[in-house]
Amino acid sequence: MIFFLMAxxxxxxxxxxxxxxxxxxxxxxxxxxxxKAEILLGERNYRITLKLKNLQIRIAGLSFFNGHCYWERDMxxxxxxxxxxxxxxxxxxMSLAAFSLIFTPGYASAVYSLATFIAVSSAIxxxxxxLPMQYPRFLSGYAGMQSDGYQIVQVLRQLKREI
Numbered sequence: 001m002i003f004f005l006m007a008x009x010x011x012x013x014x015x016x017x018x019x020x021x022x023x024x025x026x027x028x029x030x031x032x033x034x035x036k037a038e039i040l041l042g043e044r045n046y047r048i049t050l051k052l053k054n055l056q057i058r059i060a061g062l063s064f065f066n067g068h069c070y071w072e073r074d075m076x077x078x079x080x081x082x083x084x085x086x087x088x089x090x091x092x093x094m095s096l097a098a099f100s101l102i103f104t105p106g107y108a109s110a111v112y113s114l115a116t117f118i119a120v121s122s123a124i125x126x127x128x129x130x131l132p133m134q135y136p137r138f139l140s141g142y143a144g145m146q147s148d149g150y151q152i153v154q155v156l157r158q159l160k161r162e163i
Contacts (some may be wrong), residue, residue, distance in 0.1 A: 014114065014117060014118065014121075015065050015121060016041055016059075016065075016067075018065070018091070018094060018118065018121055018122055018125065019041060019065050019066070019067035019125070020039065020041060020057070020067065021090055021091075021094060022067065022087045022088070022090050022091045022125060022129070023039040023041070023067045023068070023069040023087065024039070024069075024090070025086040025087040025088075025089060025090030025091075026069035026071075026083050026084065026086060026087040026148075027039060027055055027069050027071070027083070028086060029079060029082045029083045029086060030071040030072075030075065030079070030083050031053075031054055031055055033075070033079055034054070035054065035071055035072050035075060036054040036055075036056075036071065036072060037054065037055050037056075037069055037070065037071045038055075038056045038057075038058065038069070038070045038071070039055070039056070039057045039058070039067065039068070039069050039070075040058050040060075040067065040068045040069075040070070041057070041058070041059045041060060041066070041067045042059060042060020042061065042066055042067075043060060043066050043140070043141045044060060045060050045061065046058035046059060046060050047059065047060060047061055065121075065125065066141035066142070069083075069087065071083065077155055077158050077159050077162070078159070080155050081152065081155045081156070081159070084148050084151050084152045084155065085148075085152060087129060087148050088125075088126050088129045088130040088148050088149070091122045091123075091125040091126040091129065092122070092123075092126045092130075094118060094122040095118070095119050095120075095121075095122035095123040095125075095126060098115045098116070098118035098119035098122060099115075099119040101115040101119075102115045102116055102119060128147065129147050129148040129149065130147070130148060130149045131147060131149050132147060132149040132150040132152070132153045133146075133147045133149065133150055134146055134147075134150060135147065
């Protein structure tokens with residue numbers, strides 16, 4: 001019974017929070033430069049909208065791991081690069097922090113279970129976003145879109161041409 005409660009907690013609460021943190025990683029450099037950013041959590045039918053100065057967060061009912069961050073595309077290439085890199089780096093940092101909890105003795109088993117979920121989920125999120133690829137059809141919320149890694153390669157090529 002505890003296993004199913006933990007699975008539900010992780011799927012319904014923790015997964016969207018991990019995705020939000022990843023997307024905030026993208027948004028922070030945009031916002032710090034005075035730009036506007038919009039984060040979408042979930043695929044469609046956004047029911048909740050939060051507005052914080054230049055940041056708007058729209059949330060669908062159940063978002064799980066589906067998230068996108070949009071910003072003004074006329075930003076300098078270096079700022080775009082930073083915004084693209086920070087999303088996956090946040091996921092990597094969360095994974096490493098959670099892995100460190102797993103190997104620290106003295107926590108209750110629920111903490112270990114939660115840390116394991118965060119470590120593994122964030123590592124997968126890091127890999128799926130950092131690897132340069134166009135997402136396949138079976139990833140419905142991302143089908144046909146370019147990963148952060150793919151976009152990073154494109155911006156690096158643009159910067160190389162400018163040199």
